[in-house]
Amino acid sequence: DAKTTQPNSMESNEEEPVHLPCNHSTISGTDYIHWYRQLPSQGPEYVIHGLTSNVNNRMASLAIAEDRKSSTLILHRATLRDAAVYYCILRDGDSSYKLIFGSGTRLLVRP
Amino acid sequence: GAVVSQHPSRVICKSGTSVKIECRSLDFQATTMFWYRQFPKQSLMLMATSNEGSKATYEQGVEKDKFLINHASLTLSTLTVTSAHPEDSSFYICSASTGTVFNYGYTFGSGTRLTVV
Secondary structure (H helix, E strand, C coil), rough: CCCCCCCEEEEEEEEEEEEEECCCCCCCCCCCCCEEEECCCCCCCCEECCCCEEEECCCHHHCCCCCEEEEEEEEECCCCCHHHEEEECCCCCCCCCCCCCCCCCCCCCCC | CCCCECCCCEECCCCCCCCEEEEEEEEECCCCCEEEEEEECCCCEEEEEEECCCCCEEECCCCCCCCEEEEECEEEEEEEEECCHHHEEEEEEEEEEEECCCCCCCECCCCCCEEEE
């Protein structure tokens, strides 16, 4: 399984943008880049995913490097409710469609 | 949007007994569901892939006879922890996939906290 590398933790001030990096140098051509977040004692929540082009939705933006070896999740204005563990995951490139979670980045948002 | 319901949210059982956890897709059909386990302050660990109408595929190191998975319909998968012991205490989470082959989104249940005493 292709692996991802994320910082263990990051901090941000409320209402400021947050850029969460993810390295995935062994990504294959058919791997989708998924981002999920998990609040305490809850199941993960889908944030965004993409393949090659940058993606935007109501929650966040995903910026994918041209060589696809890294990506950045962008929260445009962090709120206290965005404090969570963010996971960058490569959807398994074969037919099994498994999501293998790494250790993620714990985002702390300061009021 | 797609909703996955997991029940119960919390369960306490005695050592040696079995516990069943249900995972339902409420507004879509899920041919494939996934079961994860999460220990405190750790990431999610994939236990098995549940396929409707066929046997589940277990990850390496997961005992299939201890963690029985049944996916009898397109909207329901169950995980039974048999002969539970305190070390099985954990947060169990299911997920289901929606969408097309190349555009999979995954929806997760809210998790079940199992405590074995």
